[in-house]
Amino acid sequence: xxxxxxxxxxxxxxxxxxxxxxxxxxxxxxxxxxxxxxxxxxxxxxxxxxxxxxxxxxxxxxxxxxxxxxxxxxxxxxxxxxxxxxxxxxxxxxxxxxxxxxxxxxxxxxxxxxxxxxxxxxxxxxxxxxxxxxxxxxxxxxxxxxxxxxxxxxxxxxxxxxxxxxxxxxxxxxxxxxxxxxxxxxxxxxxxxxxxxxxxxxxxxxxxxxxxxxxxxxxxxxxxxxxxxxxxxxxxxxxxxxxxxxxxxxxxxxxxxxxxxxxxxxxxxxxxxxxxxxxxxxxxxxxxxxxxxxxxxxxxxxxxxxxxxxxxxxxxxxxxxxxxxxxxxxxxxxxxxxxxxxxxxxxxxxxxxxxxxxxxxxxxxxxxxxxx
Amino acid sequence: xxxxxxxxxxxxxxxxxxxxxxxxxxxxxxxxxxxxxxxxxxxxxxxxxxxxxxxxxxxxxxxxxxxxxxxxxxxxxxxxxxxxxxxxxxxxxxxxxxxxxxxxxxxxxxxxxxxxxxxxxxxxxxxxxxxxxxxxxxxxxxxxxxxxxxxxxxxxxxxxxxxxxxxxxxxxxxxxxxxxxxxxxxxxxxxxxxxxxxxxxxxxxxxxxxxxxxxxxxxxxxxxxxxxxxxxxxxxxxxxxxxxxxxxxxxxxxxxxxxxxxxxxxxxxxxxxxxxxxxx
Numbered sequence: 001x002x003x004x005x006x007x008x009x010x011x012x013x014x015x016x017x018x019x020x021x022x023x024x025x026x027x028x029x030x031x032x033x034x035x036x037x038x039x040x041x042x043x044x045x046x047x048x049x050x051x052x053x054x055x056x057x058x059x060x061x062x063x064x065x066x067x068x069x070x071x072x073x074x075x076x077x078x079x080x081x082x083x084x085x086x087x088x089x090x091x092x093x094x095x096x097x098x099x100x101x102x103x104x105x106x107x108x109x110x111x112x113x114x115x116x117x118x119x120x121x122x123x124x125x126x127x128x129x130x131x132x133x134x135x136x137x138x139x140x141x142x143x144x145x146x147x148x149x150x151x152x153x154x155x156x157x158x159x160x161x162x163x164x165x166x167x168x169x170x171x172x173x174x175x176x177x178x179x180x181x182x183x184x185x186x187x188x189x190x191x192x193x194x195x196x197x198x199x200x201x202x203x204x205x206x207x208x209x210x211x212x213x214x215x216x217x218x219x220x221x222x223x224x225x226x227x228x229x230x231x232x233x234x235x236x237x238x239x240x241x242x243x244x245x246x247x248x249x250x251x252x253x254x255x256x257x258x259x260x261x262x263x264x265x266x267x268x269x270x271x272x273x274x275x276x277x278x279x280x281x282x283x284x285x286x287x288x289x290x291x292x293x294x295x296x297x298x299x300x301x302x303x304x305x306x307x308x309x310x311x312x313x314x315x316x317x318x319x320x321x322x323x324x325x326x327x328x329x330x331x332x333x334x335x336x337x338x339x340x341x342x343x344x345x346x347x348x349x350x351x352x353x354x355x356x357x358x359x360x361x362x363x364x365x366x367x368x369x370x371x372x
Numbered sequence: 373x374x375x376x377x378x379x380x381x382x383x384x385x386x387x388x389x390x391x392x393x394x395x396x397x398x399x400x401x402x403x404x405x406x407x408x409x410x411x412x413x414x415x416x417x418x419x420x421x422x423x424x425x426x427x428x429x430x431x432x433x434x435x436x437x438x439x440x441x442x443x444x445x446x447x448x449x450x451x452x453x454x455x456x457x458x459x460x461x462x463x464x465x466x467x468x469x470x471x472x473x474x475x476x477x478x479x480x481x482x483x484x485x486x487x488x489x490x491x492x493x494x495x496x497x498x499x500x501x502x503x504x505x506x507x508x509x510x511x512x513x514x515x516x517x518x519x520x521x522x523x524x525x526x527x528x529x530x531x532x533x534x535x536x537x538x539x540x541x542x543x544x545x546x547x548x549x550x551x552x553x554x555x556x557x558x559x560x561x562x563x564x565x566x567x568x569x570x571x572x573x574x575x576x577x578x579x580x581x582x583x584x585x586x587x588x589x590x591x592x593x594x595x596x597x598x599x600x601x602x603x604x605x606x607x608x609x610x611x612x613x614x615x616x617x618x619x620x621x622x623x624x625x626x627x628x629x630x631x632x633x634x635x636x637x638x639x640x641x642x643x644x645x646x647x648x649x650x651x652x
Contacts, residue, residue: 062493065652084397087495098486102418114410115496117403143421159490 013076015040015167015199016061020070023056030056032223038201043193045214046203053223054203058171062092074167091160094171098156101145105136105155108144112162130158150181170202174209189213207313221317234312243284244276246301259291404497411504429512433467433520448588453528460524461613462586465606468513468545469581472553473573475509476560480569506553510546517542532618541616548609551633554640561647586610605632
C-alpha cells in the first residue's frame, strides 16, 4: 500500500482543476476568476469570511450552478458538459445541502441509496452501516427534526457518503457546532482521508479549522483567491512575527505600552493586559526584556512567535476574518486552541475580554456580508 | 502549530488513482421512473411522521362537505339531499385545486431547507425531485377524492352514470390539477418561505373557486359576476364533473377544461422553470 502510492501519485489526475471561474448574481460578482488545483487524496481548505464566495465555488464545483465563465474539471470530467458523471463522483454536505427533517435518519439514507441505484436490501445494509459508524443507531428511527445540531451534521455527512464518493465537499461543516461536536467532525474528516483515500474540499470561516485539517489552503476574499499554500507557507510568507507582553501588575500596563511602542515603532494592540505587536526583527524581544527589566516591571508573559492564520488573514485582506473572535463557538476564541505561545491576537481578545466587545474588538469591525 | 504536521501523517494518505465512473452520461427512462417513484415514496412516508398532515388533507374536505350540505344546503337548494348531489362534484374540484398548493409549499420547504440541493447533487434525473413531489401530491389528491366520495355515499350521494364515467371525472379533475399545480410551483419558487405559498395561493384560489358554480347556480348571481363565472375554468370543471358523475352535458365543459389546462401549462411551466433557474 505504501509502495504503490508514491508511483501512482505522479500520474493521478487531480481531483479538482478549476480555471478562471466567474459567477455573477446581478451586480454582485460572487466568483471573480477563481483558479484551483486540488490533488487527489488531500484536504483543501477554502478560507474566507461570509460572502467571500466560498459557497458559490462549492456550488459550481458540485454542479449545482453553472459558472458564467471559466472551466472546472472534477476527476477529469467537466462540470458543465459531464455533470452527470461528476455527480457520480462527489458527495456534498453543508449549509445548503441537507437531509429531510420529516424523515427518520434511516429513511433519509435509504432514500439516497435507492436513488443511487442500490437494491432495497443493499440500501438498508448501507444505511445501517453508516448509522452505526456515525453513532446514530439509537436515533435511526426518529425523525431527523428531533436530532441535535451535532447529530444533524453527522447525518448530513452520512447522507453524502452513501454512494462512497471519491470527492467530498464540506461547506462549513462545523459552523454553529459546539467544540466537542466540532472535534468529532474533524476526526471523521481525518478518517475519511486517511483510511478511505477520499479527497476533501472544505470551506470554513475558522482559521483553526483550516489549519487543523487542510494540506493546502486558499484564502478567498470578494470572490478572488488572494493567497494559496500550505498553512505553514502562508504563515511564513507574511513574514511577520508577533510579540506579546503581559505585565503581572496592571498598573505597569502604560509603561509596557510605551516601551513596546518605542521599540517596535508602531502602536501595539491591547487586549486586557496583553500587549501585542507585529514585528519583523527578532531582536526586539531581548530589547524589550532589557528595557522592562531596567524599569523594574515584572513580566508575566512574553512571547515571540510566527503569526497565526488570523494574523495572516488580517495582513492579506486588511480586515479580520469575520466572526473568528466574536462567538463563543469560534475555534479561534476557545482556550483549547490557544495554548501557551500560540495565543493569537483574536484568541486573546476573545479569551480575556469576553464581556468587553467595544470598538477595539476585531469582531466589531466585521464588514457586512456581501452576498446572502 | 505543531499539531498540523501530526494531523495527516504522510503514510496514512493512501493515494489511489482517480477512478473512471462507469455508466452512461445520461439517465435512462427506466431509471428516471425509479427516481421519481423513490422521491414520491419519500413525500408519502413523510405523512407517517406528521399525522397532522393526514388530518389536513382528509378532515378538511369532510368538514367542507358536511358544512355546506347541512348548514347551507337547505337554504340554497331547498333540500340537503338535492344540494349534496349538486355540491359534491364541485367540492371535489375545489378541494383538489386547494391541495395543489401543497406542491408549492413542499418545493419551497425543500429549497429553503437545502434538501433540493442535496438531491440535485446526486446522479439522478433532473426532473425527478419535481416529478416525485407531484406524483405524491396526486396520490394524496386521489385519496381525498376517495374520502369525499365515500362520505358522500354514506350521506346519500349516488353516482348515476357508471364506473367509467366516474373514473373519467376523477381523471379530468386530477389532470386539471396537474396543469394548475404549475401555478403552485411558480409561487413556491418565488416566495421566501413555505408559509407564504399558502397566503399567495389562497388569495388566488379562494376567489377562483368560490366565484364559480361550485356552490350555487350561476343564474342566482348578478350579471357582471356571471360573466366571470362563465369563463372561469373552475365552473367548466365543476360542470364536466357533474355531467360525468350524475349526468348532463360533458363535451363542451371538458373541452373548455382541457384548453384552459393547456393554457395554464403553456404560461406557468416556463415561468416556473425560469424562476427555478434564477433561484438556484
